[in-house]
Amino acid sequence: MANQSKSTRKEEQIRPGQHQERQPGREALLRPAPKSENPSLAGSGRLAGRVALITGGDSGIGRAVALAFAREGARVAILYLAESEDARETMRRIEEKGGRGLLIEADVSLREECQTAVQRVIEKFGRLDILVNNAAEQHPCESLEEIQEAQLEKTFRTNVFGMFFLTACALPHLRQSSHGAIINTSSVTAYRGSPALVDYSSSKAAIIGFTRSLASQLADKKMRVNAVAPGPIWTPLIAATFSADKVATFGSDSPMGRAGEPWECAECYVFLASEASSYMTGQVLHPNGGEIING
Numbered sequence: 001m002a003n004q005s006k007s008t009r010k011e012e013q014i015r016p017g018q019h020q021e022r023q024p025g026r027e028a029l030l031r032p033a034p035k036s037e038n039p040s041l042a043g044s045g046r047l048a049g050r051v052a053l054i055t056g057g058d059s060g061i062g063r064a065v066a067l068a069f070a071r072e073g074a075r076v077a078i079l080y081l082a083e084s085e086d087a088r089e090t091m092r093r094i095e096e097k098g099g100r101g102l103l104i105e106a107d108v109s110l111r112e113e114c115q116t117a118v119q120r121v122i123e124k125f126g127r128l129d130i131l132v133n134n135a136a137e138q139h140p141c142e143s144l145e146e147i148q149e150a151q152l153e154k155t156f157r158t159n160v161f162g163m164f165f166l167t168a169c170a171l172p173h174l175r176q177s178s179h180g181a182i183i184n185t186s187s188v189t190a191y192r193g194s195p196a197l198v199d200y201s202s203s204k205a206a207i208i209g210f211t212r213s214l215a216s217q218l219a220d221k222k223m224r225v226n227a228v229a230p231g232p233i234w235t236p237l238i239a240a241t242f243s244a245d246k247v248a249t250f251g252s253d254s255p256m257g258r259a260g261e262p263w264e265c266a267e268c269y270v271f272l273a274s275e276a277s278s279y280m281t282g283q284v285l286h287p288n289g290g291e292i293i294n295g
Contacts, residue, residue: 024056024060046270050129077121078103131170186228188288260287
């Protein structure tokens with residue numbers, strides 16, 4: 001997600017400068033378009049018969065995860081805030097591959113909308129096996145004093161409260177699955193911080209605590225809870241967060257010299273949702289272009 005690396009690599013322009021005024025941003029407006037899929041990767045039925053609910057599944061990492069899950073045989077429910085064009089495009093691509101899905105417009109910061117969303121999934125598919133808590137927002141501020149109470153609450157309600165609300169609503173159904181898995185999206189900033197994103201980084205650190213605590217609580221119930229902490233990934237949130245000049249060089253100071261593509265994160269989620277990670281819970285994967293954060 002957001003990234004301001006401590007690397008000494010010189011930042012270089014690697015894409016056109018651009019900025020979007022509204023969060024979480026529109027993928028249809030990004031140039032170049034993020035790569036949501038790798039055509040060389042073929043599905044092998046690793047998630048066949050399972051049902052997944054992905055928040056923020058309309059674009060960015062969420063879209064890539066939705067497409068990867070569908071490729072592996074899952075039916076996918078996509079929860080999005082207001083980005084209907086991006087959501088429809090994601091669903092079009094799922095159905096193009098013969099997959100099945102469901103679009104749900106909802107605000108994860110509101111408990112009642114989380115409950116309604118989960119109920120719609122159950123009504124449509126009759127079960128829920130995988131929950132991906134991915135929706136997030138971020139607002140740069142150069143000084144702590146600039147962070148208004150309204151912004152602080154909004155950031156935490158979306159990034160943290162929504163995760164608590166939706167997971168609580170989903171748990172009764174996940175317990176009925178023999179493959180129950182919860183995957184939360186954190187960030188590299190949870191481990192090393194970000195001077196211009198103090199509230200966002202704090203919320204992402206809270207997600208690590210949530211993941212590890214819930215994993216311990218649910219381990220004896222045969223449910224797994226893990227997280228992914230992306231580094232700089234080219235998504236609509238980046239263009240909707242930073243100025244055009246920062247967007248132009250975003251990710252160029254990483255050890256690999258570029259931002260990652262959404263599909264490069266998505267494979268972490270497939271692994272954590274599948275039986276390949278059956279002995280992992282309370283863990284975090286780090287697709288971050290080589291930054292060592294010891295977490």
